[in-house]
Structure formats: structure tokens, C-alpha cells
Amino acid sequence: MTDTLSVWQLVEMARHQDRPYFGDYVSRLVPDFVELHGDRLSADDPALVAGIGTWHGRTALFMGNQKGRTLSERLHRNWGMMHPEGYRKAIRLAHQAAKFGFPIVCLVDTPGAYPGAGAEERGIAAAIAGAIMEWFTIPVPVVACIIGEGGSGGALGLAVADRVLMMENSIYSVASPEAAASIVWRDNARKVEAAEQLQITSRDLLAMGVVEEVIPEPSGGAHTDYDAAARALDEALLRAVQPLLEEDTQLLLERRYERYRYIDSLIGAAEHFGPKVSAKALAE
Amino acid sequence: MGADAWLALLADPGSWQERWSDIRPHDLLDWKRPKPYEDMIEAAREEGLNEAVRTGLARIGERPAWLGVFDFRFVGGTLSIVAGERLARGLEAAAASGVPYLLVTASGGARMQEGVLALMQLAKVNGAVGRLHVSRTPFFSVLTDPTFGGVSASLALMADVNIAEPGAAIGFTGARVIKQATYADLPKGFQSAEFQLTHGQVDMVVPRTELRRRLIHLLELYR
Numbered sequence: 001m002t003d004t005l006s007v008w009q010l011v012e013m014a015r016h017q018d019r020p021y022f023g024d025y026v027s028r029l030v031p032d033f034v035e036l037h038g039d040r041l042s043a044d045d046p047a048l049v050a051g052i053g054t055w056h057g058r059t060a061l062f063m064g065n066q067k068g069r070t071l072s073e074r075l076h077r078n079w080g081m082m083h084p085e086g087y088r089k090a091i092r093l094a095h096q097a098a099k100f101g102f103p104i105v106c107l108v109d110t111p112g113a114y115p116g117a118g119a120e121e122r123g124i125a126a127a128i129a130g131a132i133m134e135w136f137t138i139p140v141p142v143v144a145c146i147i148g149e150g151g152s153g154g155a156l157g158l159a160v161a162d163r164v165l166m167m168e169n170s171i172y173s174v175a176s177p178e179a180a181a182s183i184v185w186r187d188n189a190r191k192v193e194a195a196e197q198l199q200i201t202s203r204d205l206l207a208m209g210v211v212e213e214v215i216p217e218p219s220g221g222a223h224t225d226y227d228a229a230a231r232a233l234d235e236a237l238l239r240a241v242q243p244l245l246e247e248d249t250q251l252l253l254e255r256r257y258e259r260y261r262y263i264d265s266l267i268g269a270a271e272h273f274g275p276k277v278s279a280k281a282l283a284e
Numbered sequence: 285m286g287a288d289a290w291l292a293l294l295a296d297p298g299s300w301q302e303r304w305s306d307i308r309p310h311d312l313l314d315w316k317r318p319k320p321y322e323d324m325i326e327a328a329r330e331e332g333l334n335e336a337v338r339t340g341l342a343r344i345g346e347r348p349a350w351l352g353v354f355d356f357r358f359v360g361g362t363l364s365i366v367a368g369e370r371l372a373r374g375l376e377a378a379a380a381s382g383v384p385y386l387l388v389t390a391s392g393g394a395r396m397q398e399g400v401l402a403l404m405q406l407a408k409v410n411g412a413v414g415r416l417h418v419s420r421t422p423f424f425s426v427l428t429d430p431t432f433g434g435v436s437a438s439l440a441l442m443a444d445v446n447i448a449e450p451g452a453a454i455g456f457t458g459a460r461v462i463k464q465a466t467y468a469d470l471p472k473g474f475q476s477a478e479f480q481l482t483h484g485q486v487d488m489v490v491p492r493t494e495l496r497r498r499l500i501h502l503l504e505l506y507r
Contacts, residue, residue: 113456113457115456115457115461115462116457116462116465116466116468117462117468117470119456120455120456120457120462120474120475121483122483123483123485124437124456124457125437125440125454125455125456125485126436126441126442126485128437128456129406129410129436129437129438129439129441129442130442132406132407132410132437132438133410133411133413133414133442134414136410136411136414152394152434153394153406153433153434153437153438153456156403156404156406157437160407172400173399173400173403174394174395174398174400174402174403174434175394175396179461180396182461182464183392183396184318184396184397193317197313197317197399198313198399198400199399199400200400204400208400208401210400210401256411257411257415260404260407260408260411261372261408261411263404263407263408264365264368264369264401264408
């Protein structure tokens with residue numbers, strides 16, 4: 001698929017209105033899924049669906065952005081763009097999963113956090129920052145997969161994990177192509193050029209070492225065969241989670257820290273920066 | 285105000301010891317339009333600027349402190365791989381030694397020209413901030429104009445004490461983008477330091493002229 005499509009065609013594929021969403025995957029992977037609501041502070045964010053269910057014989061926490069397919073559903077789900085309450089719900093449930101030893105799966109599909117006045121008033125920056133910081137402390141396996149759009153800090157707030165995977169025709173970017181064009185050209189109409197330069201395809205991210213695995217989609221894209229796409233996702237998630245379940249908790253958290261601490265070392269950064277500096281050496 | 289001016293204002297004279305100034309940005313994505321990233325880096329270097337974050341050890345009122353200071357003049361103070369690396373090393377060093385960490389921010393967010401690797405710096409630095417907290421080392425953050433995007437959504441608001449400069453614009457999404465996206469009329473003072481104080485995001489708003497004295501007092505209280 002990715003061989004023949006332009007970068008912009010891939011962006012359109014990642015945003016395809018018939019692309020399987022979190023709900024389409026979770027109904028196939030976790031048939032007894034029980035949704036849990038609310039951040040216990042003020043609200044429930046419908047842009048993030050979260051809950052528990054039986055996955056390969058054990059209870060797991062699944063959460064993900066839900067974009068909505070009809071206009072009324074999209075309005076309700078806010079196109080998968082979370083408010084602060086969504087990040088707070090995610091962390092509340094991550095702590096709960098840690099309490100009971102449930103592995104966590106995050107399926108990311110968002111253009112970004114909601115760029116609105118209310119989100120700012122209720123502390124969206126600190127909500128995302130707090131989530132990113134908290135994920136490093138959750139002592140159970142965490143695996144994230146970008147299933148459609150992975151946009152900016154809003155996506156990263158759900159994707160600080162032990163393994164990060166991408167569906168083949170999904171994108172993951174520092175900012176949406178429109179936002180990046182608006183920043184560097186002051187003109188969001190330059191979105192195609194921005195997308196081409198940003199290196200946001202699954203192949204790019206795999207090459208950079210930002211994701212561990214790209215999950216092949218049915219030919220024609222995930223939207224042509226939900227069952228096949230869900231099977232591929234399920235197998236890849238299981239492959240990622242299983243070895244993590246065996247791992248010592250302290251080691252798991254140490255490796256999660258190192259995954260991000262040295263994430264840029266694969267692309268030649270190590271030779272530019274010199275070798276890793278140990279905490280002990282820093283203290284001296 | 286540039287990083288050099290902040291250091292002159294906050295650090296005891298002659299106490300600044302810069303670290304890791306030799307690590308330099310590279311055009312890893314081969315970014316060409318509208319301006320080649322290489323040329324942007326070179327132009328900033330010719331102006332004597334050394335990346336968007338400088339880090340090192342200093343004394344403030346005779347107490348040692350690790351400093352991470354953003355410089356908005358370097359590609360808008362954007363968080364890059366080098367900036368993230370310097371911040372993470374400083375935070376780790378502070379955590380290992382128990383020497384308090386002082387951050388001064390001025391940033392438009394993550395650096396577009398480094399793509400998703402710039403986004404990954406949010407996780408890199410917040411992981412290190414988490415370890416700083418676990419080590420029970422004091423962390424103070426001074427938010428100056430402007431502090432947005434990937435910097436407000438990573439370490440800027442995660443300190444023990446968040447201090448904003450009067451009138452500084454602080455937020456996640458810039459007002460221009462919010463207006464474009466939502467067609468909303470934004471109230472006067474939206475995203476100002478005072479707005480963030482009212483909305484519970486910062487502990488205090490302190491003018492530049494009183495900042496050093498306030499930091500010396502805080503270093504004393506959190507000793």
C-alpha cells in the first residue's frame with residue numbers, strides 16, 4: 001500500500017471516514033468490553049473511550065480516541081480531540097489498571113488535543129504534561145498503537161508506552177500537516193508540502209526508531225476489511241504485550257524511561273551527542 | 285530577553301558554568317522549505333546563539349542550582365533534540381545530586397523542522413522531571429513570554445513552584461489558531477500570566493525586577 005501512495009494520499013487514508021475506529025477494533029478484540037467513564041474531578045470526555053474486558057484470557061484496560069462516524073456522533077466525540085478531562089480519565093484508569101495488574105492498550109486516533117478556549121481554561125497543557133509524566137510510573141505493560149492519526153502532544157499523551165506500534169496507513173506527527181504549514185508558512189494551505197517534509201508515515205517512523213512495528217493492513221487499506229485489520233492488530237498487540245508481562249516491574253519502568261531518553265539515538269544522534277551519560281557521572 | 289540576559293539577571297556574578305554547549309542541532313529530516321533548516325541553524329549561530337536551550341550550573345544567592353534557560357531568538361525557542369537532550373541531562377544531574385533545578389521558558393513549542401523526534405522530546409524531558417520529583421529535589425519554573433505547545437505541555441508547568449512573568453502569554457494552543465479553529469471571541473487577557481494564575485496553573489506572578497530575590501527566598505525555604 002505505502003509503496004504506491006503519495007504522502008498526502010496516506011494522510012487521507014489515515015483520515016478516511018470509513019477507517020476502523022477504536023470501537024470497531026475493541027468490539028472485535030474484547031467482546032465483553034465494559035466502558036468506564038469519567039475523570040472523578042468534573043467530567044467525562046467522550047473523545048476518549050476507556051474500559052476493561054477479557055483479552056486473550058486475561059483482563060486488560062483498553063482505551064482509545066473515538067472520532068465518530070455520523071455528524072451527530074462526531075459532534076459528541078469532538079472528532080476524537082480530547083479535553084483535559086480525557087487525559088485525566090486516562091491516567092485515573094491507568095492507575096487502576098496498575099492496582100489490579102491489568103496490561104494497558106492505547107489506540108491513538110486524534111488530530112490533536114482540542115484547540116479551544118475551554119480546554120485552555122481548564123489546563124490542557126498541564127493535563128497533557130501530567131499524563132506524559134505519569135505514564136512513566138505505571139507499573140504494568142503499556143502498549144500503544146497509532147490506528148489513524150497521531151497528532152502532536154494530544155496523541156503523545158496516550159502514547160508513552162513500552163512498545164509503540166503503527167497501523168500501516170496511519171500517520172504520527174509533531175503537528176498536523178495543517179498546523180505545521182500554519183507555523184512555518186503562516187498558511188495552512190501548504191499542508192501537502194508540510195506533510196512531505198515532516199516524515200509522518202509508518203515507514204518513516206519505523207526508520208527513525210520511534211515505533212517498534214508497523215502492522216500491515218489489508219490491501220486497499222484497513223477500511224476495506226475490518227475483520228482482517230482487527231486480526232492483524234490483535235496479533236501484533238499480543239506479540240508486544242506477552243514478553244512485557246514476564247518482565248520485572250522495576251526493569252519495565254527503567255526500560256520505558258530509556259526508550260524515550262535515548263529515542264533519538266538511532267538516527268545518528270548518538271554520534272553527534274557522544275555516548276550516553278550515566279546518572280552517576282552526572283552527579284560527580 | 286535572551287538566555288544570556290536571564291543568566292546575568294539570575295545567577296551570582298561569575299558563577300555560571302555552562303554544560304553540553306558543544307552538542308549541536310543537525311538537519312536530520314533534510315528540511316528545505318520555506319527555509320532550509322541548515323540555513324536557519326547557521327543564521328542563528330552567526331548571531332552568536334547556541335540552540336534554544338542552554339544549561340549548566342550556577343549559584344543563586346550563594347546556593348547552587350542547575351539551570352535550563354530557553355532562548356526565544358533561536359528558532360522561536362523551539363524544543364529540539366539538542367534542547368531536549370540538554371534539559372534531560374540537567375534534570376538527571378539535579379536529581380542525582382539533589383541540587384535544585386531552575387527552568388526559564390520562552391518557546392513557541394516543539395520544533396517542526398525536527399518532526400516527530402521533536403515531539404518525542406516531550407516524553408524525554410517529562411520522564412526526567414518525574415525522576416527529579418522522585419528524588420525530592422526542588423524544581424522551580426519561570427514562565428516568560430511566550431510559553432506554548434510542546435513546552436507548556438511538557439516540563440514548564442510541572443515544577444514544585446510555577447512562576448509567571450506579568451503579562452506573559454502562556455497556553456497550549458496559540459490564540460490565533462484557537463480563533464481559526466473555533467471562531468470564538470477570546471476574552472481580553474486570555475492566556476495571560478494572570479489568567480493562568482486565576483485558572484490554577486501557576487503559583488505566582490512575579491515581575492522581573494523581583495524575581496532573583498524571590499528565587500533566593502524559595503531556595504532557602506526548599507533547602
